[in-house]
Amino acid sequence: MNVQTKELQAGGQVPDLGTGPIPAAPYYDPAYFELEREAIFRRSWLQVGHVCELAQPGNYVVRAVEVVDASILIVHGKDGKLRAFHNVCTHRGTQLVADEGGKAARFTCRYHAWTFGLDGNLQSAPDFEQFYVEKAACSLPEVHVEVCAGLIFINLTESPVQSLRDYLGPLAEQLEASPVARATTFGEYVYEIEANWKLAYDNFQENYHLRFIHSRSGAAAVGEENPFGYPTQYAFHGPHRTQTIWSNPGAVPTPVQAFAFGKAFQFAAADGFGQYPHAKDYFALFPNFFLFGSPTQHFSHTVMPITARRSRGIFRFYWIGEDESASERFAREYCMVVGRDIHTEDRAVIEGGQRGLNSGALKVIHFQANEILCRHLFHEVDSRVQAYKASLEEGARA
Amino acid sequence: MTVALLPPGFEALEPFIDAWALAGAANRAQQRNDSTEAERLAFYEAAKDLAPAALDYLDRKPLAELDEREKRLMNLMLSLAHVAPTVEALGPAEAQHAQDREHLKITRASSDLYA
Numbered sequence: 001m002n003v004q005t006k007e008l009q010a011g012g013q014v015p016d017l018g019t020g021p022i023p024a025a026p027y028y029d030p031a032y033f034e035l036e037r038e039a040i041f042r043r044s045w046l047q048v049g050h051v052c053e054l055a056q057p058g059n060y061v062v063r064a065v066e067v068v069d070a071s072i073l074i075v076h077g078k079d080g081k082l083r084a085f086h087n088v089c090t091h092r093g094t095q096l097v098a099d100e101g102g103k104a105a106r107f108t109c110r111y112h113a114w115t116f117g118l119d120g121n122l123q124s125a126p127d128f129e130q131f132y133v134e135k136a137a138c139s140l141p142e143v144h145v146e147v148c149a150g151l152i153f154i155n156l157t158e159s160p161v162q163s164l165r166d167y168l169g170p171l172a173e174q175l176e177a178s179p180v181a182r183a184t185t186f187g188e189y190v191y192e193i194e195a196n197w198k199l200a201y202d203n204f205q206e207n208y209h210l211r212f213i214h215s216r217s218g219a220a221a222v223g224e225e226n227p228f229g230y231p232t233q234y235a236f237h238g239p240h241r242t243q244t245i246w247s248n249p250g251a252v253p254t255p256v257q258a259f260a261f262g263k264a265f266q267f268a269a270a271d272g273f274g275q276y277p278h279a280k281d282y283f284a285l286f287p288n289f290f291l292f293g294s295p296t297q298h299f300s301h302t303v304m305p306i307t308a309r310r311s312r313g314i315f316r317f318y319w320i321g322e323d324e325s326a327s328e329r330f331a332r333e334y335c336m337v338v339g340r341d342i343h344t345e346d347r348a349v350i351e352g353g354q355r356g357l358n359s360g361a362l363k364v365i366h367f368q369a370n371e372i373l374c375r376h377l378f379h380e381v382d383s384r385v386q387a388y389k390a391s392l393e394e395g396a397r398a
Numbered sequence: 399m400t401v402a403l404l405p406p407g408f409e410a411l412e413p414f415i416d417a418w419a420l421a422g423a424a425n426r427a428q429q430r431n432d433s434t435e436a437e438r439l440a441f442y443e444a445a446k447d448l449a450p451a452a453l454d455y456l457d458r459k460p461l462a463e464l465d466e467r468e469k470r471l472m473n474l475m476l477s478l479a480h481v482a483p484t485v486e487a488l489g490p491a492e493a494q495h496a497q498d499r500e501h502l503k504i505t506r507a508s509s510d511l512y513a
Contacts, residue, residue: 187423188506216487256446256482263453319508326456326464326472329509330449333423334479340427340502341483341495348498 015236017375021364026382027196028357033308039388040287040381041067042156045164047289047302049074049152050318052184053101054082058118061101062087066312067197067305068156072143073097073107077118084145084154085120090138116140149175150183151291151300169237171283178283179273179298180291183318187336191313191347195354197305198377200313201288203346203353204301205373207231207245213349217341223248230370231282239286239380241373247280260334261296263327268295271320284373286380297335301343309354315343404474405467408452411474414441418477419470423507426473430480431496442485445478462512469513476509 026032048063054076063072071087073096089096089109096107096116106123108115114125120140128135144155146164149172153164165172175181193200203209210229211222222229231243253261268274273295281293291300297317304312317336323329356362367375403412417433418441420426430438452475456468464472484492 185508186506187504187508189502189504191502193501216489216491217483219487254482254486256442256449256478256486259449260479260482315502322511323461323508326461326475327453329461329472330453330475330479333426333476333507333509334482336423336504336507337427337480338483340499340504341488344495344499344502347501 015376015379017372017379021366022375022378024357024362024365025360026378026385027199027365028309028354028360030308032385033196033305035385035388036305036381037067039384041065041305043160044287045146045153045155045160045167046287047151047153047285047300048072050180050183050186050316051082051147051150051152052186054152055184056103058103058105059101060097060104060107060118062097062099065154065156065304070156071095072154073140074145074152074154075118075120079119082145082147082152083118083120084143085140086143088141089114089116090122090140091125096140114138148172149178149181151175151180151289167238168240168285171237171240171242171285174278174281175283175291178276178278178291178293179268179271179295179320180300180318182271182320183298184321185319187317187319187332189315189336189340189343191343192306193311193313193347193351193354194309195311195350196309196357197288197303197311198381199353199357200311200347200350201290201301201303202371202374202377203350204282204290205241205243205284205377206371208368208370209349213345214342217338217345220248220251220253221246223250228370232280234372236376241284241376243282243284243373245280245282245292256334257338260331264296264331264335267328267331271295284377286377296331297339299339309358313343313347315339403467404471405455407455408448408471410444411448411471414444414474415470417441418481419473420477421469421473421510421513423476423509424504426477426480427499427504429477430484431499433481435492438481438484442478442481445474446482449475449478464512473513 049061053061057076057078060075065072072084073087074084077083087096091112091114094109094111096109106115106117115123117123122135122138144160146153148164148168207229210218226246229246232246233244235242276295278293279295284290288303299315299317302314319332403415420429452471456472488495
């Protein structure tokens with residue numbers, strides 16, 4: 001294996017990211033966060049769900065996207081088409097759907113009973129003759145939605161500069177070949193955290209912390225030949241990035257761990273992922289989503305920003321088919337439990353990091369060679385923020 | 399005569415039914431947190447060696463057709479999945495870990511269907 005040094009073992013094209021310190025303010029400053037809302041979250045493709053949540057026509061889910069003050073309603077139409085709308089009645093703006101999801105034939109606003117079809121069109125409204133508008137002008141405001149590998153992405157701009165597939169580039173094909181593309185169900189755990197979204201996200205982009213934070217729960221992630229458990233490869237794909245995780249081949253599993261992972265592997269192999277080439281790859285999609293390739297612990301993590309110093313994380317373990325046997329059920333439960341254990345340790349230390357940054361005592365932070373994915377995220381964020389700021393200043397001068 | 403609460407061969411797990419034969423992944427995670435170290439260890443020691451036989455036994459039927467005794471055995475095995483990492487890996491770190499773990503709320507699990 002190639003343990004990383006300052007001479008990086010990177011695949012693909014390595015962007016020039018420099019080696020200097022990174023300003024600390026973007027990780028706690030509310031003013032910077034305000035710029036990120038517009039420069040990033042209002043115009044990037046954002047992962048908000050999976051098609052298996054909307055298997056039948058009439059299925060819908062509602063997703064809070066606090067960073068843009070939006071509630072998004074995603075609907076599987078009678079025509080089989082997936083649509084996304086702002087979850088807002090076009091009469092006077094009441095939030096249309098109050099629950100988080102389910103199945104419906106239509107959506108009726110509780111305020112004045114305006115009723116919308118699954119296609120977002122206003123079907124009926126009591127005493128509509130009294131209004132001064134046509135029904136055709138009262139459809140729900142539509143939001144761009146596209147799917148790759150079963151993953152649902154929305155884009156809140158009026159006209160996205162790229163389709164989702166163009167945005168994902170060569171990663172789209174790799175994602176389409178991964179288990180998530182065939183997933184029909186998932187396990188999920190969710191956390192809230194007093195931390196900036198980048199700080200929360202970055203923790204999962206570097207392995208430098210493994211031996212300290214996961215010394216008990218993640219003992220197999222480090223070893224004598226790779227004491228920090230650094231990845232074996234990094235690669236950059238436009239705003240996205242991937243890394244290939246190392247695991248210690250000499251690690252001796254504990255009894256139930258060996259039993260459960262053995263079963264999990266059998267089920268992955270039965271699904272055709274026994275020799276999956278991306279089993280150790282970690283796909284980080286800009287801005288706030290990643291997927292781990294492992295077919296036995298095929299989990300995604302989305303960090304939804306709420307304020308400059310507060311976020312919500314959603315972990316999902318995707319599975320192909322419902323639990324088909326007791327053994328499969330046991331293996332899946334175990335895989336999710338141990339994932340949650342490790343992420344528990346991550347969450348706790350991330351909050352500590354935010355408490356340290358908030359005072360402004362640090363003007364800069366430092367990323368080492370093996371924290372290059374964190375550096376890359378910062379550059380991708382900051383280049384957008386600076387460009388947006390420049391456009392505002394230009395607008396002010398004009 | 400007493401009615402068997404578990405399928406034949408798994409009587410040794412009967413004392414653990416009340417605490418650990420729980421439906422719902424979130425409930426099992428909560429019991430892991432609420433139990434004492436001695437309770438977890440006793441359950442782990444009793445369940446781990448029976449797990450291969452228990453799962454082989456349960457694998458003979460579709461999950462939707464498990465009867466009440468079999469469901470109890472299934473839920474005991476699922477609780478073992480929660481307890482094992484504490485006993486095998488976390489050890490003395492469990493107390494702090496349990497507090498930190500509560501922030502990660504299990505909102506869905508594939509095991510919640512037909513539980």
